[in-house]
Amino acid sequence: MNIQVLGCSGGLSGDNKGGSTCIQLNHNIVIDAGTGLNQLSLAQMHQVRHVFLTHSHMDHIAALPTFLSNQYGSEHLPVTVYAQAHTLEKLKNNIFNGDIWPELSSMTEGPEPILTFKEIHPGECIELEGMEIKAFAVEHSVPTVGYSVKSEGKHFVFPADTIAGKQLTEQLNRLGHIDTLMLECAFPDELLQVAEKTKHMTPGLLESTLKSLEQQPAELWVTHLKPSYEIALRKTLATNPPHKNTVVL
Numbered sequence: 001m002n003i004q005v006l007g008c009s010g011g012l013s014g015d016n017k018g019g020s021t022c023i024q025l026n027h028n029i030v031i032d033a034g035t036g037l038n039q040l041s042l043a044q045m046h047q048v049r050h051v052f053l054t055h056s057h058m059d060h061i062a063a064l065p066t067f068l069s070n071q072y073g074s075e076h077l078p079v080t081v082y083a084q085a086h087t088l089e090k091l092k093n094n095i096f097n098g099d100i101w102p103e104l105s106s107m108t109e110g111p112e113p114i115l116t117f118k119e120i121h122p123g124e125c126i127e128l129e130g131m132e133i134k135a136f137a138v139e140h141s142v143p144t145v146g147y148s149v150k151s152e153g154k155h156f157v158f159p160a161d162t163i164a165g166k167q168l169t170e171q172l173n174r175l176g177h178i179d180t181l182m183l184e185c186a187f188p189d190e191l192l193q194v195a196e197k198t199k200h201m202t203p204g205l206l207e208s209t210l211k212s213l214e215q216q217p218a219e220l221w222v223t224h225l226k227p228s229y230e231i232a233l234r235k236t237l238a239t240n241p242p243h244k245n246t247v248v249l
């Protein structure tokens, strides 16, 4: 399984060229459609057939409308967008509503639509292209799922935007051995109250989450740093890495 983090910032600024959350699995699957998706060329976008969304927040869906419109002319239609009912409802009502962007799921190019929305539920596992992609519920300010991806003997887990706590620990422990755990760290410890209110992590919460796990992952990728705090967070995470193999993306 080839994992490319196309974007993972917790916000947008010219200092972070990657953009917001989008993780590409091999050529044809992405998790989230933040602005990192725009790193792909048109030809590469035409290879992406499956989009798994974690939640409805803008930094995770921003590139979806233009990405989907770019699919007109692709030979490999339709694109399937998987998400929980809440996320699909917000997309249909607030984005693909004919005002902000066309209702692409009902529009056709030739014999088939370019887009299919597919509701997923926490606990559901979808098998695609030799991968097992399982959604699991996490605690964030809107209904959110993380994804566990197993392929070729490797296990990649992305809990998306979430706060530390019993739910996250239990979900991660249930998943067994993890090769790569990609966990967020949005705010510094001084902003713990903001992190708690917005349901995000701090370095301290990251450390306590790692300590609460029955098995350590082989490596930890830290993601979703908020641009305003990125320099300070990188310094803290370099001085006191929460895991022996920590990579701050």
Ligand SMILES: Nc1ncnc2c1ncn2[C@@H]1O[C@@H]2COP(=O)(O)O[C@H]2[C@H]1O
Pocket: 010, 057, 059, 141, 161, 194, 197, 198, 226
């Ligand atoms: N009370 C708050 N204080 C600071 N930032 C906030 C507050 N509420 C929402 N936000 C920001 O709004 C963002 C929405 O997306 P996120 O959950 O990634 O992160 C959130 C925070 O960056």
